[in-house]
Amino acid sequence: MNSLAQRLRDGHALPVLAIVAVLIAVWYLGAIWLNSQRIIDLYEADEDMKGKWTTSDLIRDTLSMNRPVLPAPDQVVMELDRSVLEVAPTSNRSLLYHAWVTLSAALVGFGLGALLGIALAVAIVHVKTLERALMPWVIASQTIPILAIAPMIIVVLGSIGFVGLMPKAFISAYLCFFPVTIGMVKGLTSPEPLQLDLIRTYSANEGQIFRKLRWPASFAFLFPSLKIAVALAVVGAIVGELPTGAAAGLGARLLAGSYYGQTVQIWSALVLASLVAGLSVAAVGWAERITMRRMGGRA
Amino acid sequence: MAKIERLRDRSGAEVSPAARQPAVEVAGLNLVFQTADTPVTALSDINLTVNKGDFVSLIGPSGCGKTTLLRVIADLERATGGSIQVNGVSPEQARLARAYGYVFQAAALYPWRSVLRNVTLPLEIMGLSRKEQLERAARVIELVELTGFERKFPWQLSGGMQQRVSIARALSFDPDLLLMDEPFGALDEIIRDRLNEQLLQLWERTGKTVIFVTHSIPEAVFLSSRIVVMSPRPGRIVDIVESDLPRDRNFEIREDARFAEIAHRVRLGLRAGHGDVDE
Numbered sequence: 001m002n003s004l005a006q007r008l009r010d011g012h013a014l015p016v017l018a019i020v021a022v023l024i025a026v027w028y029l030g031a032i033w034l035n036s037q038r039i040i041d042l043y044e045a046d047e048d049m050k051g052k053w054t055t056s057d058l059i060r061d062t063l064s065m066n067r068p069v070l071p072a073p074d075q076v077v078m079e080l081d082r083s084v085l086e087v088a089p090t091s092n093r094s095l096l097y098h099a100w101v102t103l104s105a106a107l108v109g110f111g112l113g114a115l116l117g118i119a120l121a122v123a124i125v126h127v128k129t130l131e132r133a134l135m136p137w138v139i140a141s142q143t144i145p146i147l148a149i150a151p152m153i154i155v156v157l158g159s160i161g162f163v164g165l166m167p168k169a170f171i172s173a174y175l176c177f178f179p180v181t182i183g184m185v186k187g188l189t190s191p192e193p194l195q196l197d198l199i200r201t202y203s204a205n206e207g208q209i210f211r212k213l214r215w216p217a218s219f220a221f222l223f224p225s226l227k228i229a230v231a232l233a234v235v236g237a238i239v240g241e242l243p244t245g246a247a248a249g250l251g252a253r254l255l256a257g258s259y260y261g262q263t264v265q266i267w268s269a270l271v272l273a274s275l276v277a278g279l280s281v282a283a284v285g286w287a288e289r290i291t292m293r294r295m296g297g298r299a
Numbered sequence: 300m301a302k303i304e305r306l307r308d309r310s311g312a313e314v315s316p317a318a319r320q321p322a323v324e325v326a327g328l329n330l331v332f333q334t335a336d337t338p339v340t341a342l343s344d345i346n347l348t349v350n351k352g353d354f355v356s357l358i359g360p361s362g363c364g365k366t367t368l369l370r371v372i373a374d375l376e377r378a379t380g381g382s383i384q385v386n387g388v389s390p391e392q393a394r395l396a397r398a399y400g401y402v403f404q405a406a407a408l409y410p411w412r413s414v415l416r417n418v419t420l421p422l423e424i425m426g427l428s429r430k431e432q433l434e435r436a437a438r439v440i441e442l443v444e445l446t447g448f449e450r451k452f453p454w455q456l457s458g459g460m461q462q463r464v465s466i467a468r469a470l471s472f473d474p475d476l477l478l479m480d481e482p483f484g485a486l487d488e489i490i491r492d493r494l495n496e497q498l499l500q501l502w503e504r505t506g507k508t509v510i511f512v513t514h515s516i517p518e519a520v521f522l523s524s525r526i527v528v529m530s531p532r533p534g535r536i537v538d539i540v541e542s543d544l545p546r547d548r549n550f551e552i553r554e555d556a557r558f559a560e561i562a563h564r565v566r567l568g569l570r571a572g573h574g575d576v577d578e
Contacts, residue, residue, distance in 0.1 A: 194407045197375050201401045202421045216411045295411035296452030
């Protein structure tokens, strides 16, 4: 026990736990505040309760509504428990099944987007005029609200025979190529003049300069970009599920929840979506640590 | 100018017919950098012949063009006038033929490569077999006394060790010509002395041609068979001092009267160029 107390004092656990506790407390207070008006209206309409309800009645009832404005954290946890742990993951009533539908589209999109982003960066770094020719379009592509363009992408792709996973993956790729391009242009041009002079003295050709110098030097910039990209890919896949009324996926659950006013269902889908995105970012971070260690990083 | 001609004749007479072709031959070389406001003359009317097997130091204060001259020889900078030949061909052709090894002021190791893989970098680019890469790397790593450190990464080494890796890397493909730009400038005196001694032994053993940039008079005199004194604004040669110290020398020679004489002449040259002497 002594060592546990010591670890709590010296480590990061205590501040992290404190922040989590504060967030949960704020969430509870918010749920009470946002739900109270409807409960009070109910009390006032009821002959027995009118004028006789107490604050503890109010708190109890605001935290256990069927369709609250803001569900309490424990309601979301119960719903997650029901829809994740109590049903088989292959059932379409399982939130894990929906999460996998979304994640698979996001991962395909992430792969496509990362490849596209790297290819664009390689082209921009090696052909001077391409920077001016391509960069404005790359930036313009990201100024269009994805919610506006997603239905069109899905309709256009659907008309040429792409349905199901691929249209969603394309929207993910559309979102996540951008940070990869920006990061890789920076990374591929990051070698210092001295490092470039050195490899020139060996009369290396452009391909060798790329493989031996620019590519490995870019890794420090590639991984942070990939972390942003993978989180965007999850967002892209969810957005791709919204306009078509997709039958499966976290986006479909969000949509169904809002049709029927099932706020608890919406919030549990949101929580799981953020968990999926968070785990994806963590997976990229893990790949980063392994790669950087093999490349002599100090970590 | 007359003095340089005389030196060239004399050294020309010394070399054997087989090695008659000089390693580096520079005549009337100019280099003017076009900057935003005014053109800057980095090198003005440089005449210099470096014979095979020579150890030539370029010495002078900051801004005298010694590094620029080395970079012109290495084809990292282009002259704007005059002529220069390296091994009888243009610097570009010499670079493409991998005629020289260049040691920079900083070690310039690639941080994601281990010591071994930094040393094999030029060999990979030159397309040697993996077996030969490893053999050659082992040989030069032993030469700079870093055996056992092959798997370390640059950040795990001291500055002196990093610079020794960079020397091993330059030696790995066995170039006849070594271009060294203040390779020990950032190191402390003790390590510097030791590396100087090792470099001298290496030169003596291998018969390589070395062109060595420095701003330290004792370093230049200790190492060189010839010392080229340069002066800034514009960068030019003010004196070329021939050293008759024996090739096979050690640190005791610093106490020698002849050593002091040569150092004195270099100092006078630096002063005559009214540049500010760093040391």
